[in-house]
Structure formats: C-alpha cells, structure tokens
Amino acid sequence: MILEDNDIQVKEIKASIEHQIRHPYLAKFIQNPVISEDKIMFLTTLVTQSDIPREKQKQYIITTMLVQIALDTHERVSISSASDSNEIEKKRQLTVLAGDYFSGLYYLVLSKLEDIPMIQTLASAIKEINELKMKIYNQDFATFAEVMEALKKVESLLIQRVASFIQRTNVNEVAGDWLLAMRLSQEQRKYQTREVAPFMELLNSSTFLKANGVQSLRMIESHIIKQLEKVSASIIELPYNFAPIQRYIQEQLHQTFHFKQQALEEG
Incomplete structure (x- = not known):
C-alpha cells in the first residue's frame, strides 16, 4: 500500500465511524467521543497486511474502533452524588446509554461479519480491559510503575x-508505549485546562504516590518523555511493511518529542 493511501484511508475510516455513531439526541447533551487516529492507523496497517478479505477489512477496523469508543465513553461516566443537579444526573445517564449504544453498533457490525474467532478476540480484550480499569480506580496497585503498566494495557490491548x-x-x-504516551498527554492537557481528567485525579488521591497536582504533572511529563524515547528507539526496528506506522509516528515525534523534552528541561 502506498503511504499516502494509508493516510487517506485513516481519514475515510474516521469519517465513516463519525457517521455511524452520530446520534442527534445524544449530541445535545454529551460531548462527541474522541476517535483516535493513532489507533486507526495501527489497525489499518495491521488489517491491510492480513488474510482478511479486502472487502471486509474496513469493517474489522470500524468494529474494533466502536469497541474502543464504547469503552472510552463508559469511562467518562462520573460518580453520582446526592448533591448533583437533575441536569448532571441526566448527562450521566445519557453517557451510560451512549456507551451502550456504541456497544450495540459494534455487535451489529460483528454480526454481519460472521467471524466468531474475531468476536471472541475482542470480547476477551474487553473483559481484561474492564478488569484492569477496576484495579486502577480501586487503587489495587502498590507503585506508580505498576499503574503505568496497567494503563498501557488499557490503552493498547485491543490493538495488540x-x-x-x-x-x-x-x-x-x-503500540503500547506510544498509546500510553498519548493517553498521558491527554490527561495532562485536560487537567491543566480544568477539564475532567480521571487518571490525574486518581494519582492525586492515591495512597502510594502522595503527591499534589504539580508533582503529579511532573511525574506524568517525565513518563511521557520516557515513553517517547522508547518509541523513538524501537520504531526503526519495525519491518518495512510497517512503514506507514513508522512514518506517522516519526512525524508526530518530530512535532511533540523535542517540544516536551524542552518543556521538561525548562520546568
């Protein structure tokens, strides 16, 4: 596949997903789900190299991304409180319903593919991801490194x-190192702009870290740099047929790695 064609295909698949998940009523009350182009790029490069019939490849990618979107949407559900307004409670319930709606779309697409092994593969990943999330939010890990490893699996397990x-x-x-770095960057950005950043809030309240917001941000920033350094070293070892991923990540690294490294040194 020509590299430029891969970029175009990622955009087309993202547009197809946006069309499939569009729901006018839900859109009035909850924010649109984030569709990761990084994950689409990994999936596109993988699936186009497989024995999956060409006419079904796009649906396999879309199906996996619908699973990811459903998992991400359920993660955005806030914990209820007796002091919550009716509007907040309504938004919470609609977010749950949105996650269920996206899950339903995933099952619909899979049923059309009639691929039992693929269904089992994704179902197993969903189960493990949800178990890891419960352990993270219940603070079942004793160290920062253990939490980072669990979060890496949460972010990359579907791809893997x-x-x-x-x-x-x-x-x-x-995939694991890159997607963890991207998730941490997202959490960092949301926390700094006072948006909901559940993982950052978890770190601030953790018993093993005992850090305030500023300290947590520094630890996250340092870990992002560490992950990007690992990606930078390992990306060149990929076989030639992963050239689309190599080029895509190298472009992203050029834009973000030096900036973050400079920010860490100055900070």
Whole structure:
C-alpha cells in the first residue's frame, strides 16, 4: 500500500465511524467521543497486511474502533452524588446509554461479519480491559510503575489482540508505549485546562504516590518523555511493511518529542 493511501484511508475510516455513531439526541447533551487516529492507523496497517478479505477489512477496523469508543465513553461516566443537579444526573445517564449504544453498533457490525474467532478476540480484550480499569480506580496497585503498566494495557490491548489475531505482533511494543504516551498527554492537557481528567485525579488521591497536582504533572511529563524515547528507539526496528506506522509516528515525534523534552528541561 502506498503511504499516502494509508493516510487517506485513516481519514475515510474516521469519517465513516463519525457517521455511524452520530446520534442527534445524544449530541445535545454529551460531548462527541474522541476517535483516535493513532489507533486507526495501527489497525489499518495491521488489517491491510492480513488474510482478511479486502472487502471486509474496513469493517474489522470500524468494529474494533466502536469497541474502543464504547469503552472510552463508559469511562467518562462520573460518580453520582446526592448533591448533583437533575441536569448532571441526566448527562450521566445519557453517557451510560451512549456507551451502550456504541456497544450495540459494534455487535451489529460483528454480526454481519460472521467471524466468531474475531468476536471472541475482542470480547476477551474487553473483559481484561474492564478488569484492569477496576484495579486502577480501586487503587489495587502498590507503585506508580505498576499503574503505568496497567494503563498501557488499557490503552493498547485491543490493538495488540488484533495484531495477535492476524499474527502481526511486531508492532505490539511500539503500540503500547506510544498509546500510553498519548493517553498521558491527554490527561495532562485536560487537567491543566480544568477539564475532567480521571487518571490525574486518581494519582492525586492515591495512597502510594502522595503527591499534589504539580508533582503529579511532573511525574506524568517525565513518563511521557520516557515513553517517547522508547518509541523513538524501537520504531526503526519495525519491518518495512510497517512503514506507514513508522512514518506517522516519526512525524508526530518530530512535532511533540523535542517540544516536551524542552518543556521538561525548562520546568
């Protein structure tokens, strides 16, 4: 596949997903789900190298992304409080329903594919991701490193399971490190702009870290740099058929890595 074609395909798949998940009523009350182009890029590069029939490849990618969107949407559900207004409670309930709606779309698409092994692959990943999330938010980990490893799995497990399913696991390490760095960057940005950043809030209240907001931000920033350094070293080891991922990440690294490294040194 020509590299430029891969970029175009990512945009087309993202547009298809946006069309499928569009729901006028839900859009009035909850924010649109974030659709990760990073994850679409990984999936597109993986699936187009597989034995999956060409006419079904797009649906496999969309199905996996619908699972990701459903998981992400359920994660945005806030904890209820007796002092919450009716509007807040309504938004919370609609967010739950939105996650269920996206899950339903995933099952609908999968039923059309009639691929039982793929269904089992994704179902197993969903179960493990939800178990890891429960452990993270229940603070079942004793160290910062253990939490980071669990969050890495949460962010990359769907990609890695698909890679294993089609026997293209070369990309798993890069996917894990890169997607963790992107999740931490997202949490950092939301916390700094006073948006809901559940993972940052968890770190601030954790018994093992005992850090305030500023200290947590510094630890997150340092870990982002560490992950990006690992990606920068391992990306060049990927086989040539992963060239679309190599180029995509190298472009992102050029834009973000030096900026973040400079910010860390100045901070």
